[in-house]
Amino acid sequence: MTDAPVVTDRADAVVTITLDDPGHRNALTRTAKKALRDAVAAAAADTGVRAVVLTGTARAFCLGQDLGEHAAALADGAEAAFATVREHYSPVVRDLLTMPKPVIAAVGGTCVGAGLGLALACDHRVFADGVTLGAAFAGIGLTFDTGLSLTLPRAVGDARARELLLFNRTFTPEEAVAWGITGEVVAAEDVLPRAVEIARQLAAGPTVAFAQTKRLLAQAPGRTLDEVLDAEARAQAACGATADHTGAVQAFLSRAQPTFRGH
Structure with a gap:
């Protein structure tokens, strides 16, 4: 663990990007969003990297936007508060979806809001059994970001995507896999090792x-x-x-x- 909210480690051709802000349970502060954007962009651009793992510590993959910081930003007006979507969230998702190498999400804890968008922007997911998944945006009077209008219906179908988004329903990893969100469910302690194993396998591919x-x-x-x-x-x-x-x-x-x- 370090003081940085995002930590990058490289082993051979695999880079692991870890959201490591236990004090915020990996909710995304402005500092974390900038660090994540830069780390994902660097992994995407590095031709020596052939697979990427995205994960989080502190029993949370990612809780999405840090709402305390968001509330303070709203005091300066909605336009200023939501500039972060174009400045941070969209570039991260674009790089995850388009980088010329596979990306594996190791979802070992709660994954909601923009966290769900990040996980679905990856190519494959490994879930810990018992974690909570959900969009969560409607619960705070928002529509979604992080590419969910593309990735969620593509994974689960239009009708179920509407149900999850409109009714603000949480769901389990077992449901996610059954609905078509590609991935597998393992014990919590096996999530990161299994994700790295898959990444190494793909890094050795074409x-x-x-x-x-x-x-x-x-x-x-x-x-x-x-x-x-x-x-x-x-x-x-x-x-x-x-x-x-x-x-x-x-x-x-x-x-x-x-x-x-x-x-």
């Missing part, structure tokens, strides 16, 4: 192919069929030009296990 896969999935909803097919053809060609593809084909023909080096 990084360029993973990047193209994330890009295609992110862009497909706004495209026509012809645009989708063209984008797939171009992405396939880009992957085909990599040493990872050539080596994997040769390994297949030799009945050997391929080794992916990320290029």
